Amino acid sequence: MASILIIDDDTYIRRTFEDLFVPLGHEVIPMMTAEDGLKYLDKDEPDLIFLDLKLPGMNGLELLEVLKSRKNTIPVVVITSHANIDTSVQAMKLGAADYIRKPFNIDELVLIVEKIVKERQKDAQLAYFQQQKDAILGFGDIIGNSQPMQEVYRFIQQVASTPKTTVLIRGETGTGKELVARAIHYKSERGNKPFIEINCSAFQETLLEAELFGYEAGAFTNAIQRKKGLLELADGGSFFLDEIGDMAVSLQAKILKVLEKQTFRRVGGTKEIRVDTRIISASSRDIDQCIRDGSFREDLYYRLNVASILLPPLRERKEDVLLLASHFLKIYNAEFKKNIRSISDDLKNQLLRHNWPGNVRELKNIIERAVLFEQSDVLTGKSINLWDREGSRPATIDHIEIDEKGVSLYEIEKSLIAQALEKTNYNQTKAAKLLGLTRETLKYRIKKHRINPRIKNG
Ligand SMILES: Nc1ncnc2c1ncn2[C@@H]1O[C@H](COP(=O)(O)OP(=O)(O)OP(=O)(O)O)[C@@H](O)[C@H]1O
Ligand SMILES: [Mg+2]
Numbered sequence: 001m002a003s004i005l006i007i008d009d010d011t012y013i014r015r016t017f018e019d020l021f022v023p024l025g026h027e028v029i030p031m032m033t034a035e036d037g038l039k040y041l042d043k044d045e046p047d048l049i050f051l052d053l054k055l056p057g058m059n060g061l062e063l064l065e066v067l068k069s070r071k072n073t074i075p076v077v078v079i080t081s082h083a084n085i086d087t088s089v090q091a092m093k094l095g096a097a098d099y100i101r102k103p104f105n106i107d108e109l110v111l112i113v114e115k116i117v118k119e120r121q122k123d124a125q126l127a128y129f130q131q132q133k134d135a136i137l138g139f140g141d142i143i144g145n146s147q148p149m150q151e152v153y154r155f156i157q158q159v160a161s162t163p164k165t166t167v168l169i170r171g172e173t174g175t176g177k178e179l180v181a182r183a184i185h186y187k188s189e190r191g192n193k194p195f196i197e198i199n200c201s202a203f204q205e206t207l208l209e210a211e212l213f214g215y216e217a218g219a220f221t222n223a224i225q226r227k228k229g230l231l232e233l234a235d236g237g238s239f240f241l242d243e244i245g246d247m248a249v250s251l252q253a254k255i256l257k258v259l260e261k262q263t264f265r266r267v268g269g270t271k272e273i274r275v276d277t278r279i280i281s282a283s284s285r286d287i288d289q290c291i292r293d294g295s296f297r298e299d300l301y302y303r304l305n306v307a308s309i310l311l312p313p314l315r316e317r318k319e320d321v322l323l324l325a326s327h328f329l330k331i332y333n334a335e336f337k338k339n340i341r342s343i344s345d346d347l348k349n350q351l352l353r354h355n356w357p358g359n360v361r362e363l364k365n366i367i368e369r370a371v372l373f374e375q376s377d378v379l380t381g382k383s384i385n386l387w388d389r390e391g392s393r394p395a396t397i398d399h400i401e402i403d404e405k406g407v408s409l410y411e412i413e414k415s416l417i418a419q420a421l422e423k424t425n426y427n428q429t430k431a432a433k434l435l436g437l438t439r440e441t442l443k444y445r446i447k448k449h450r451i452n453p454r455i456k457n458g
């Protein structure tokens with residue numbers, strides 16, 4: 001059912017529209033002049049406009065011009081009295097969707113209306129679908145249309161609506177665990193409260209405890225002042241415990257207590273502090289195995305595992321590879337102020353053949369490097385040595401040639417540092433060695449480039 005505005009000074013035509021379309025379930029709004037039509041359009045938005053070109057006062061072409069200047073999106077079908085091709089062409093140029101000649105063939109008229117109504121519906125559905133998708137994605141940056149990803153979106157949607165449920169996200173490195181954790185938080189009613197994260201593998205046990213729970217003055221040698229723990233800061237929001245599989249068993253007991261009682265004590269403190277936070281944890285380790293070898297408490301596992309998801313590795317959803325690649329191409333085009341338009345067929349094939357042990361993060365890094373080094377406007381990936389990666393042949397950089405556009409040494413440095421950190425699992429001592437730098441120099445450069453250092457073990 002559509003609403004059709006017909007602007008024609010000919011009473012017979014307006015009648016015809018009413019007689020024809022009202023019985024078909026449509027609404028017909030008859031107007032005699034362009035001025036009246038405009039007045040109507042000021043307050044209402046029909047689905048479709050039929051417009052006679054020859055009108056008293058403002059004529060049809062003039063009205064089209066006004067509509068065009070108003071950025072009208074309603075389809076307009078013009079009615080021409082004679083077989084006047086010139087004016088029809090002019091009308092199309094002014095944005096008319098179609099034209100029909102008088103005297104008209106009723107079947108043709110019905111067909112035009114049906115076609116346009118269907119298109120409008122499709123557009124509306126697409127817009128709706130897009131909106132839904134954006135809503136599911138939380139902030140719209142999780143990419144992937146594959147079946148396994150659809151399940152991930154459903155999971156996010158579902159747990160977002162139960163803001164007290166504890167969530168466990170498992171998956172190989174680089175599969176998007178952190179991204180999913182954030183999406184759950186921002187989509188939930190806790191979304192306007194803090195999302196606090198801590199990487200359990202990044203701290204020694206006592207430090208991690210102090211970070212999580214805070215401490216009272218004098219609790220240990222360096223505790224000069226009382227400090228609030230991250231858990232307190234997450235009150236009302238979500239707390240993301242990353243790499244929970246790496247948490248020391250003694251700390252696991254304390255986290256279990258937080259989950260059971262929503263209370264904890266600062267280090268050296270006696271007061272029970274109450275928090276309302278949703279715990280989202282993630283692990284790339286096989287927690288079942290950790291339970292078997294005694295490094296993970298089974299009771300905590302059951303507590304954490306109320307709602308859990310295993311994120312699919314990229315090699316099991318290859319249909320997402322090129323989608324992700326284009327997405328990252330866009331991002332790095334913007335970041336490096338490049339204008340690479342497409343990915344070469346050869347590179348596409350290679351991307352599809354690769355097994356992606358580092359999952360989406362690996363793909364992202366590869367596209368970043370490829371964009372950085374690309375000299376043409378098609379991404380060839382010639383310079384990235386991707387296919388030797390598994391054989392771990394050292395990267396060579398003899399192929400970097402400086403052409404008249406130049407290269408950014410700054411960006412190359414940044415990329416190499418990021419690579420070294422990735423390779424060494426963020427061990428700065430090892431990464432410094434790989435780069436032939438001292439640890440202090442590396443630290444300085446990490447700061448300079450604002451690379452996330454994610455310090456492992458201090
Ligand atoms: N579906 C996706 N769409 C877009 N970007 C993604 C997707 N999945 C992962 N990424 C990107 O890949 C990188 C790795 O993702 P993330 O840090 O969430 O992985 P992870 O599973 O937490 O990895 P790790 O176990 O190594 O910590 C991030 O830069 C993230 O933005
Ligand atoms: Mg992570």
